[in-house]
């Protein structure tokens with residue numbers, strides 16, 4: 498009999514892991530998700546070409562592209578409006594796969610539908626949390642399933658053959674493996690996100706990142722422009738130190754559905770305009786605004802313990818810089834399934850997965866604390882706080898190229914490496930004993 502694999506968490510990482518493990522031949526897979534229903538919560542996110550390549554290999558790219566933008570260009574701006582640099586992205590930058598900007602909810606729905614279609618309607622159990630009781634001497638973990646209120650009536654405690662902690666930044670599986678770690682550290686900044694409905698002619702066809710050393714704005718479309726389309730969806734995200742607010746208030750634990758009025762921060766972005774895109778106009782057109790403290794996780798010295806491991810944010814939550822949160826979760830899931838298919842036992846497989854992924858993810862977590870590719874914005878502000886006439890006098894082209902290339906090299910997501918094709922393909926059914 499094939500092993501029973503329990504995946505804690507039905508976010509991007511957990512659902513992609515279920516599809517990936519099924520694709521290499523595992524059949525007894527259960528995804529346990531704390532939310533009652535998988536709902537389209539959140540705002541937009543970006544999938545870099547390496548993740549898109551893996552989702553293509555899983556056969557769901559066409560469905561994703563029904564509601565996604567092929568991102569072609571990214572522009573960095575000085576707060577005063579000056580263009581610092583522009584980068585071609587995705588297919589335009591020579592990748593064989595596009596970079597996609599899409600709503601997190603759409604990605605999650607497409608993944609969940611595919612899991613139910615391929616693994617069965619019962620493969621995702623909603624409204625139930627995984628609680629880890631003990632790591633046993635044989636390397637398995639005893640888990641107790643709980644209702645959302647903590648009650649256990651009617652729910653089992655058992656030892657799955659393999660436990661995958663895909664339960665996000667406040668992972669219960671991670672906490673069991675690392676008792677005493679506590680809450681995710683906060684860097685004192687707040688993040689606001691939302692999706693706006695705009696007249697198509699007022700939305701730019703590129704992704705923009707703008708700001709200074711304290712305030713940042715990211716704006717990009719979530720709808721492909723097409724003749725005759727009058728309204729498009731535009732994603733926006735802002736960051737700012739909480740101490741710059743008149744009333745920093747209580748920003749809670751960082752739940753993704755914490756709604757706040759736009760008036761809380763709008764005035765800090767007055768006059769922000771970049772090649773025709775007015776940030777205040779985008780903010781005023783939003784459906785809702787959500788506040789989140791900028792938190793990440795310290796890199797861990799170990800992800801895998803016996804037959805239990807971590808993927809996605811549970812393993813390496815990082816600041817939302819450089820479009821890597823969802824991207825790396827997808828790649829983790831595929832790497833894990835590949836390791837499970839190519840090693841004789843789960844414990845060896847989980848160790849091999851960790852060896853393949855942890856060093857690069859640690860580097861990326863640390864690079865994101867240093868602002869990743871957005872470091873050019875701080876540099877431009879530091880050298881020319883009042884703006885500039887010619888960016889070449891402020892940051893020479895070579896220095897700008899070096900900053901971008903250094904970050905792309907961190908996660909091995911440069912075009913030459915990505916275009917080699919997926920390193921995670923295995924013959925169908927390779928995992929069957």
Ligand SMILES: Cc1cc2nc3c(=O)[nH]c(=O)nc-3n(C[C@H](O)[C@H](O)[C@H](O)COP(=O)(O)OP(=O)(O)OC[C@H]3O[C@@H](n4cnc5c(N)ncnc54)[C@H](O)[C@@H]3O)c2cc1C
Nearest residue numbers: 506508509510531539540626627664665753809810822823
């Ligand atoms: C509701 C929500 C909205 C988000 N919105 C955005 C956004 O707008 N933009 C963006 O870039 N990123 C967003 N993110 C984060 C982004 O999805 C992740 O950074 C990235 O995709 C990594 O995914 P993940 O699957 O590792 O973690 P997550 O996406 O956090 O998924 C973890 C899942 O595990 C579930 N879970 C938690 N604890 C348990 C438990 N004990 N047992 C069972 N299940 C558990 C959670 O309900 C969640 O569905 C959001 C995350 C969430 C949960």
